[in-house]
Amino acid sequence: MTHLLPIIAAGQIGRKEIRGKNLGPEVTKYQRATSLEPGAWPWCAAFVDWVLQQWLKDPKVVKWLGFKTTTAAQWRPRTALAYGFTKWAEDRPNTVTILPDTATPEPGDIVMYDFSHVGFVDHNQNRLSFLSVEGNTNAAGSRDGDGVWSKVRSRSIARNFLRIHPSQA
Secondary structure, three states, rough: OOOOHHHHOOOOOOOOOOOOOOOOOHHHHHHOOOOOOOOOOOOOHHHHHHHHHHHOHHHHHHHHHOOOOHHHHHHHHOOOOOHHHHHHHHOOOOOOEEEEEEOOOOOOOOEEOOOEEEEEEEEEOOOOOOEEEEEEEEOOOOOOOOOOEEEEEEEOOOOOOOOEEOOOO
């Protein structure tokens, strides 16, 4: 089921900021998936929150996750911080595993980078790189971006990967 995450994310490729840095209707849409009011703040984490929010609208996904004591709305992240996904995952050990940067990434894994940025793994290319889909990046791959892009990323800049799986409780 997590293979659907990069598909949803890739559907947003080419969406851009408008009217200034970290602004525009698409950025606002992503930021509304967090716990903060939309504004001129970096939105890579908001993009990941939004993609997960869309993914959880599929009843098959919710069934696959197998929630026993929570709902999809309670489970999903609302963080505006790239590294905030670590705490989110730690609070959900039955459905999210934190993997080291040495792990082989899989489609749908959330990747957190050393430079306080986050996105989705689209697919693993080889032992040195993977393809990702990220919000608030640019052609150069900076976290000070202008839109949603697909990037080839070196595994050496990954801080860790988060893998979502069915409930183990």
